[in-house]
Amino acid sequence: MIDGVGRTIDYVRISVTDRCNLRCVYCMPEEGVPSIPHGQILRFEEILRVCRVLAKNGIRKVKLTGGEPLVRKGILDLTAELKAIPGIENITITTNGVLLEELYDGLVDAGIDAITVSLDTLDPQVYQSITRRDEAARVRRGLERAMREGRVPLKINCVPVLGVEKQELLDVVELARHHRVHVRFIEMMPIGLGSGFPLLREEELRTFLEKHLGPLTPCDDVPGNGPCRYYAAEGFQGRLGFISAVSHQFCDGCNRIRLTADGYLKTCLQYDCGAALKSMLQAGCTDAELEAVIRKALADKPKGHHFGDQAPFAGREEKGMSQIGG
Numbered sequence: 002m003i004d005g006v007g008r009t010i011d012y013v014r015i016s017v018t019d020r021c022n023l024r025c026v027y028c029m030p031e032e033g034v035p036s037i038p039h040g041q042i043l044r045f046e047e048i049l050r051v052c053r054v055l056a057k058n059g060i061r062k063v064k065l066t067g068g069e070p071l072v073r074k075g076i077l078d079l080t081a082e083l084k085a086i087p088g089i090e091n092i093t094i095t096t097n098g099v100l101l102e103e104l105y106d107g108l109v110d111a112g113i114d115a116i117t118v119s120l121d122t123l124d125p126q127v128y129q130s131i132t133r134r135d136e137a138a139r140v141r142r143g144l145e146r147a148m149r150e151g152r153v154p155l156k157i158n159c160v161p162v163l164g165v166e167k168q169e170l171l172d173v174v175e176l177a178r179h180h181r182v183h184v185r186f187i188e189m190m191p192i193g194l195g196s197g198f199p200l201l202r203e204e205e206l207r208t209f210l211e212k213h214l215g216p217l218t219p220c221d222d223v224p225g226n227g228p229c230r231y232y233a234a235e236g237f238q239g240r241l242g243f244i245s246a247v248s249h250q251f252c253d254g255c256n257r258i259r260l261t262a263d264g265y266l267k268t269c270l271q272y273d274c275g276a277a278l279k280s281m282l283q284a285g286c287t288d289a290e291l292e293a294v295i296r297k298a299l300a301d302k303p304k305g306h307h308f309g310d311q312a313p314f315a316g317r318e319e320k321g322m323s324q325i326g327g
Contacts, residue, residue, distance in 0.1 A: 024133040056088035084112030101143030177239030185242035268302040
């Protein structure tokens, strides 16, 4: 599919639930947020139908997200059915890792092509201060299993939120030295609660890392669906990556759309724009009608975001990341 400014859209991120078993400080308040009523969550049959239409129109890659996708019952069955859709070539998942140890083999057997674990620190006390949950040991066991078995590629997403020293980011980096795991640092998104946290820019973090690790050399040997830029460090088995939406805008190469848990096709992370597909599905729309609405939404996809500009503007997204989907 081609959007209104000529970009090829071949990647959809699907939030299968807005529920999560953590309460990360930059994502969700301690008491949580009101969950979407069960009847408003997309059923698996509806997700599959939308994906069949998307696949017929050029979508090749699917990322399963949440909330926390592994808390949704039946996620393994959904994964297998998505993988069976003609045209879908790659299915990955981003998880906080709490349930990864017990579900790892099931995910791989169902057809997951790669797993990304969101992990901001390895220190149990710091982990609890960020996530408000005492799950560090459980996550570590899941991560160790995934690294030990190595059945599919593994990446770690790390958001610097407390600073490089307090968060002990070098400990996370060391995972890439000793294992074939790629550690990526994501700049804090100024969306929802994330807007209240300071931004650690890529240049600052790279300077810190090179002081301790030596030169980082750009490389392009890590396959992926998104805009991450990877670097090699001497003596490392894995790569270090940076996803820097604020300091290095990559909108002209955007290839993605998002499907929220309540069935909204979202075409840009920072804008409240797209199409409400759930109501169409409930009303008994045809696939042709669904396709027409999707194409119209893509034609109106914004040219770029304004994360570097905090001034109000029309159509700005007011929801948090847990409601949008990662």
